[in-house]
Amino acid sequence: MGHKVSKATTKIEDVSGEGVERSLTPGDDKNSGEPAAKYQNFIVGHEDSMGAEGGAESSEVNAKSSSAGRRQNFGRRNSKICPSLVNSEEGEPSVISSEVCKCFITVSASSGEHGESAEVGKEAGSDHATSGRGAVPVPVNQRKELGMLSTMEFYNMLMEGHTSPYLFDPHYVLIIDTREKEEYESLHIITAVHVTVLSESLMVSDFSKYVHIILYDKDGRTHCLTESPMSQLQMRLKDFEPEVLEGGFDAWLTKHPYLCTDEIIFSELQREEMFFTYPSMILEDWLYQGAGQHATNEKIISDLGITHVINVGLEHPSPFKVRMQYFEVRVTDDPGSNIINIFPKATDFMRQAKQSKGKVLVHCNLGVSRSSAVILAYLITEFHWTLMDAYKVLKNTRNVVRPNLGFLKQLSEYEERIFGKKLTDIDEIHFG
Numbered sequence: 001m002g003h004k005v006s007k008a009t010t011k012i013e014d015v016s017g018e019g020v021e022r023s024l025t026p027g028d029d030k031n032s033g034e035p036a037a038k039y040q041n042f043i044v045g046h047e048d049s050m051g052a053e054g055g056a057e058s059s060e061v062n063a064k065s066s067s068a069g070r071r072q073n074f075g076r077r078n079s080k081i082c083p084s085l086v087n088s089e090e091g092e093p094s095v096i097s098s099e100v101c102k103c104f105i106t107v108s109a110s111s112g113e114h115g116e117s118a119e120v121g122k123e124a125g126s127d128h129a130t131s132g133r134g135a136v137p138v139p140v141n142q143r144k145e146l147g148m149l150s151t152m153e154f155y156n157m158l159m160e161g162h163t164s165p166y167l168f169d170p171h172y173v174l175i176i177d178t179r180e181k182e183e184y185e186s187l188h189i190i191t192a193v194h195v196t197v198l199s200e201s202l203m204v205s206d207f208s209k210y211v212h213i214i215l216y217d218k219d220g221r222t223h224c225l226t227e228s229p230m231s232q233l234q235m236r237l238k239d240f241e242p243e244v245l246e247g248g249f250d251a252w253l254t255k256h257p258y259l260c261t262d263e264i265i266f267s268e269l270q271r272e273e274m275f276f277t278y279p280s281m282i283l284e285d286w287l288y289q290g291a292g293q294h295a296t297n298e299k300i301i302s303d304l305g306i307t308h309v310i311n312v313g314l315e316h317p318s319p320f321k322v323r324m325q326y327f328e329v330r331v332t333d334d335p336g337s338n339i340i341n342i343f344p345k346a347t348d349f350m351r352q353a354k355q356s357k358g359k360v361l362v363h364c365n366l367g368v369s370r371s372s373a374v375i376l377a378y379l380i381t382e383f384h385w386t387l388m389d390a391y392k393v394l395k396n397t398r399n400v401v402r403p404n405l406g407f408l409k410q411l412s413e414y415e416e417r418i419f420g421k422k423l424t425d426i427d428e429i430h431f432g
Contacts, residue, residue: 093386093423147234149214149243151255152284156397157212158190158259159277166211167191168271173212176242178222178229179249189216189252190275191265195229204236213242220248255285258303278304279361280398282375286359287350289375289398291367292316307358310346312370316363325353333369335406340414343377350378368400373407377414387415387424405430 149157158167166172175192177184184194207213215223215230222228223244234242245252253260265274278300279290294300295309296319311318312329327349331337353360364370372394379390394401403411408426416422 174210216245295363308353310362313364340410372401
């Protein structure tokens with residue numbers, strides 16, 4: 001949960017960077033001078049008045065408004081790729097850090113731009129992945145053993161669909177619990193069915209209806225045992241590409257107890273009553289991106305343990321200032337809005353939050369355009385990635401991200417400031 005603070009400080013400033021700090025403690029005109037207090041409530045003003053939401057955020061929602069529209073946009077086994085790598089010399093993009101190696105595999109070509117031999121990046125926990133000129137992206141599902149799904153990937157899969165969750169559709173994902181039935185009935189992942197139900201009610205051909213099929217056991221180990229229910233089910237469903245949850249139910253319960261239940265949920269109506277979305281997880285266990293509805297929901301904030309919030313917009317309040325630190329950016333989702341000048345301050349805010357082992361939620365109104373621009377700037381700065389590589393990582397974790405064209409142009413300028421030259425064709429992002 002959020003930090004308890006005795007004093008809140010608001011910094012009001014326009015996008016040019018000029019501003020003053022103002023104490024919010026009655027009768028006290030001086031700030032503590034501590035780094036945490038500096039960002040306790042940080043507000044960046046913008047001259048644009050609040051109006052209708054910009055096209056980038058609203059159009060994305062309209063495209064996914066119906067169940068049929070959602071089904072069309074599911075796309076079986078989304079193509080997920082990692083950023084390409086080049087040598088980490090001064091002025092060049094960097095290698096992927098160990099933090100992101102948890103989610104992405106890196107392959108470095110040793111000859112030519114797309115050489116034939118490749119070297120797999122180091123496992124998570126190493127200082128850096130292996131770097132190399134001409135590295136090529138590879139599917140993230142080759143990151144470890146084929147068919148394995150991390151808890152972070154599974155979490156983001158369940159959160160897909162933005163304001164109308166894909167999980168509401170019973171055919172989006174079939175989650176199968178292969179533990180003992182008593183364990184399942186005591187507690188299981190939300191919407192999961194027990195393996196015994198399948199043999200009673202589903203023919204093999206019925207599995208083709210599902211976009212994703214996820215299997216889990218107690219601790220993620222039984223898929224290697226030939227006679228286990230997990231292994232036998234994998235063989236039975238091999239034509240439908242089932243994925244196995246790494247660490248099983250125990251790992252999921254440790255990270256996401258709020259997404260477990262003893263309720264058996266089948267219908268779309270039951271799903272709508274029992275489930276609501278959480279923000280997308282961008283970097284494992286500490287950086288999230290979402291909408292205003294997430295940032296103002298006390299249960300979501302508490303469940304995720306959010307300690308720091310970047311509120312990029314005018315539409316939503318910052319309701320938990322007594323216990324959390326805020327960085328507030330008053331900017332509209334308009335291509336003409338100036339957002340580039342707040343990138344360094346927002347990045348510094350996130351960096352300090354991470355150093356203090358905090359958890360950050362970055363949000364705008366819908367979690368599509370403005371918040372995406374701020375997170376992309378952080379990824380470019382902190383990991384020394386190109387704009388394109390940062391965008392690929394962000395898009396992989398939150399599919400609805402779409403900074404408006406004006407923000408993309410400013411991000412391109414920001415990339416040039418970091419590397420001394422433009423490395424990304426923003427038309428590939430905007431029209432891609």
